[in-house]
Ligand code: MF3
């Protein structure tokens with residue numbers, strides 16, 4: 001969700017836009033890493049309840065990453081010290097786990113990135129502590145469906161602008177707004193690589209999708225205005241107007257006729273009111 005560095009992954013080739021094209025055999029590594037990240041998000045679900053602190057959730061995630069013999073991609077990343085980002089209510093992304101306890105009706109995104117055999121699996125989803133309000137439910141549903149509108153636009157020959165357009169037009173049709181200040185990213189043997197995957201845009205613009213590209217789609221949607229600001233901790237991004245914000249993230253790979261989702265929930269619990 002930030003400006004990507006130059007891709008220094010060693011495999012495959014780079015397009016003229018600097019996007020790495022991975023090989024067929026590399027999909028297996030991404031599936032394994034993605035599955036672990038998604039499994040951890042499945043397993044944390046029962047712990048999300050009023051009274052629980054976000055630091056406790058993060059400690060459990062750290063334990064699960066270690067127990068799996070994997071590595072957290074976020075601990076030590078640009079000075080970040082936690083295995084997850086936990087973004088509650090009007091926090092857009094990069095919420096730092098802490099002692100604050102969840103209250104009834106809070107909605108939160110938990111974002112986990114793991115490294116397995118050198119491959120990165122990055123996914124996030126929404127949870128609710130206690131009872132879900134009608135307006136939060138609507139926000140979560142639209143954000144979830146917007147991610148899948150973006151995923152449906154992924155196939156060789158389409159462009160990154162087609163993905164952004166699919167997401168933005170869906171969200172705005174529901175009178176909500178797409179955050180512009182953070183984007184998805186290429187990943188694979190590195191955490192953040194080209195391209196910036198914008199969640200807004202115009203059809204037919206941007207780099208052309210090719211089989212073997214690996215990247216995230218991770219739209220952040222606000223009930224109010226799209227503007228964000230970063231707090232004094234240099235990480236926590238919040239909505240400027242204090243409106244509620246939601247986000248879902250999958251890591252995907254472009255195939256010959258569409259895409260593979262690396263971070264599908266093994267338990268079928270990607271959406272908070274499923275499973
Ligand atoms: N997982 C986040 C993303 O989707 C990045 C978190 S970086 C951290 O790109 F340092 F804040 F953890």
Ligand code: CO
Pocket residue numbers: 001122184185216218249
């Ligand atoms: Co990401």
Ligand code: CO
Pocket residue numbers: 111112113122123124249
């Ligand atoms: Co993430």
